[in-house]
Amino acid sequence: MSTVVLHGVVSLDGFVAGPDDDPGPIFDWYVNGDHRLDSQDMADPAPGGLRVSRASYDYVRPMWDAIGVMVIGRHLFDLTNGWEGRPPTGDHVVVVSHRPKPDGWHPEAAYHFVDDLTAAIATARGLAGDRVVALAAGDVGGQALALGLVDEVALDLAPVVLGEGKRFFGPNSTSVLLDDPHVVIQGDRVLHLRYRVRR
Amino acid sequence: MSTVVLHGVVSLDGFVAGPDDDPGPIFDWYVNGDHRLDSQDMADPAPGGLRVSRASYDYVRPMWDAIGVMVIGRHLFDLTNGWEGRPPTGDHVVVVSHRPKPDGWHPEAAYHFVDDLTAAIATARGLAGDRVVALAAGDVGGQALALGLVDEVALDLAPVVLGEGKRFFGPNSTSVLLDDPHVVIQGDRVLHLRYRVRR
Numbered sequence: 001m002s003t004v005v006l007h008g009v010v011s012l013d014g015f016v017a018g019p020d021d022d023p024g025p026i027f028d029w030y031v032n033g034d035h036r037l038d039s040q041d042m043a044d045p046a047p048g049g050l051r052v053s054r055a056s057y058d059y060v061r062p063m064w065d066a067i068g069v070m071v072i073g074r075h076l077f078d079l080t081n082g083w084e085g086r087p088p089t090g091d092h093v094v095v096v097s098h099r100p101k102p103d104g105w106h107p108e109a110a111y112h113f114v115d116d117l118t119a120a121i122a123t124a125r126g127l128a129g130d131r132v133v134a135l136a137a138g139d140v141g142g143q144a145l146a147l148g149l150v151d152e153v154a155l156d157l158a159p160v161v162l163g164e165g166k167r168f169f170g171p172n173s174t175s176v177l178l179d180d181p182h183v184v185i186q187g188d189r190v191l192h193l194r195y196r197v198r199r
Numbered sequence: 200m201s202t203v204v205l206h207g208v209v210s211l212d213g214f215v216a217g218p219d220d221d222p223g224p225i226f227d228w229y230v231n232g233d234h235r236l237d238s239q240d241m242a243d244p245a246p247g248g249l250r251v252s253r254a255s256y257d258y259v260r261p262m263w264d265a266i267g268v269m270v271i272g273r274h275l276f277d278l279t280n281g282w283e284g285r286p287p288t289g290d291h292v293v294v295v296s297h298r299p300k301p302d303g304w305h306p307e308a309a310y311h312f313v314d315d316l317t318a319a320i321a322t323a324r325g326l327a328g329d330r331v332v333a334l335a336a337g338d339v340g341g342q343a344l345a346l347g348l349v350d351e352v353a354l355d356l357a358p359v360v361l362g363e364g365k366r367f368f369g370p371n372s373t374s375v376l377l378d379d380p381h382v383v384i385q386g387d388r389v390l391h392l393r394y395r396v397r398r
Contacts, residue, residue, distance in 0.1 A: 012354070012377070012394075013368045014213030025376060145360065153360075155211070159377040159394050161344065161352075161368055169212045169360055177224060178211070178358040184385060191380060191392070195211075195358050 002068065002128035004121060006145055008137025008168055009156040009190070015165035016137050021079055026158035029056060029190035037061060038088070056187035063154070064089045068131025069124040073140035074099065085109030089134060092127045096120045096140050121149045142170025150197055153178060157191040201267065201327035203320060205344055207336025207367055208355040208389070214364035215336050220278055225357035228255060228389035236260060237287070255386035262353070263288045267330025268323040272339035273298065284308030288333060291326045295319045295339050320348045341369025349396055352377060356390040 008016045009026050017023045030050045035042045035057035037050040042057060052060065067090040074097035085106030087093045092110045095101075101113045112127075114120035121144060124133040135141050135150065144150050155168065176197060183194035207215045208225050216222045229249045234241045234256035236249040241256060251259065266289040273296035284305030286292045291309045294300075300312045311326075313319035320343060323332040334340050334349065343349050354367065375396060382393035 012213075012352070013366065014211075018374075024374065146362075153211070159379055161373075161375040161377070163345075163368070163371075163373045163375075167212065169362070172362075174360075174362045175217075175223065176360040176362075178360070180358055180385065180388060181390060184383060184390065186379065186383060189379060191383065193390075 002125045003151045004133045005152045006135045006141045006150045007154040010168045011160045011162040015162040018165040025160045053188040066132045067134045068128035072136045094124045137168040139170035146174045154194045201324045202350045203332040204351045205334045205340045205349045206353040209367045210359045210361040214361040217364040224359045252387040265331045266333045267327035270323045271335045293323045336367040338369035345373045353393045
């Protein structure tokens, strides 16, 4: 049975990005270290890419490896053009959207467009098997939490106040109790927190 | 020289209370332990009061003892009726308000009504001497942070999503960078975090 984890980087005031979708300084921890996160070789000397502190690498890399399926909203799909058909983590991406896949968009990609959030999570669970379903924070993620479809919440808390922007839990979230965090790891410009949702 | 600390209990989605000013479950940690916080005797057997975990007591009690002056907005003053003239921490309370002290309200109380936020913080610093100025989270606190009047931010982060309510940093906050937290302490239903503001 898969675990559904609502996941994202967040500012101290609860935003995953500014109003213009720019995460700004809350992503600093992705590029201020010397352990290559987006490569199978953490000492990969190739330029570019994500380079994090050792503490962040040791937490995030196994988490990424455990992900089987990502669930994202249409906004993130459009913003990234679906990462050109290559999921940054996992093997499949489920896009929650009332609109279908764009005509001719990467026909080979394992992207699944589902027009209903509950059905999208069910599809993702089916595809994930025993692996993790990673649900992107934001409007869709907050709705899923409110619907009781989320098992855990993982926040990468940046020491930044953004002031305004897109909320981690979206605009529709209702009151939800979580357990105390079972992960509290200090990186460099990020505090990794992970909570189980109370049933 | 006093330190100005913006301070409050906050939900994971950044709220200090619901829309009705009810903090709800984010205050659970204040009453779920056996160490009496609001008494000079931590084993005080008298009924009622705030009873926290040992970890929270060891962090919060010295913090409270260090406070010389509280700065609050008019909303919190009206909500609590100024705690009937007895500051919960410190010796003085500065109320940021365009309206004066209510006629006949506790003439003996060391409460100071100041009609300008910058002047209010200056008044509080003067009264505090070397002790801490504790600035309540919310609209006034967020404005002070945006104005560069805050030295540290102390959040007691509850494992709760409230969904909507009054924001810790208020509606007016601008983008501000903080250092990584120098305090990360896990209590029971609270994670105590403390950050210095970057200059």
